[in-house]
Amino acid sequence: MKQKYSLLLILAGALLLCGVFWVYMRSNATMSNPSNDVVLEEPIVVDGDELEPASPPVQLEFDLGSYVPYSSTSLAQAQERGVTVLFFAATKWCHTCSDLEQEIIARAAEIPGDVTILKVDYDNDSAMKSAYGVTVQHTLIALDSSGEEITRWIGLDLDELLSSLEST
Incomplete structure (x- = not known):
């Protein structure tokens, strides 16, 4: 039982780490790759x-x-x-x-x-x-x-x- 609990914690931690890494890479790609642009006009x-x-x-x-x-x-x-x-x-x-x-x-x-x-x-x-x-x-x-x-x-x-x- 303890071994299953430890395995689940390790798996959850790995998934969390992957999610954080994905968000980080996505935000950097948006900053350096302007091809994902959306045309927006500033109001006046x-x-x-x-x-x-x-x-x-x-x-x-x-x-x-x-x-x-x-x-x-x-x-x-x-x-x-x-x-x-x-x-x-x-x-x-x-x-x-x-x-x-x-x-x-x-x-x-x-x-x-x-x-x-x-x-x-x-x-x-x-x-x-x-x-x-x-x-x-x-x-x-x-x-x-x-x-x-x-x-x-x-x-x-x-x-x-x-x-x-x-x-x-």
Whole structure:
């Protein structure tokens, strides 16, 4: 009887260990293999009117420039205004992406008025990645008002980005 109980405990422990290992491997595969992406659009709020359900991501509108989550609505609005659209492909787990986002928020007044930065969720927006050939997070793509790519950069901080925008 004691031997059966010990065998059952060992079997239960092995199954638990396998389950933990499976969950760990699945979460790592999702982070490193973006082919499992689901297209999600971030909601946006304009002039206090809710166009879609509001969400907590960064939503900044400045007198000079703007930084908003990407959605088809925010892209259309930026294109209607005739501004340069700057896609910022970022992830929650990318430290340099987080650093740039914090710089953008802290130094909002330095964003040129003719630039709208749209934060694209690199992990979940496969349509944007394939449309513009984005293969790595912390990619910034400048588009003209018709949606044509002007240029792209990878890994810039805000000073480098602002300097690069001036020369384009």
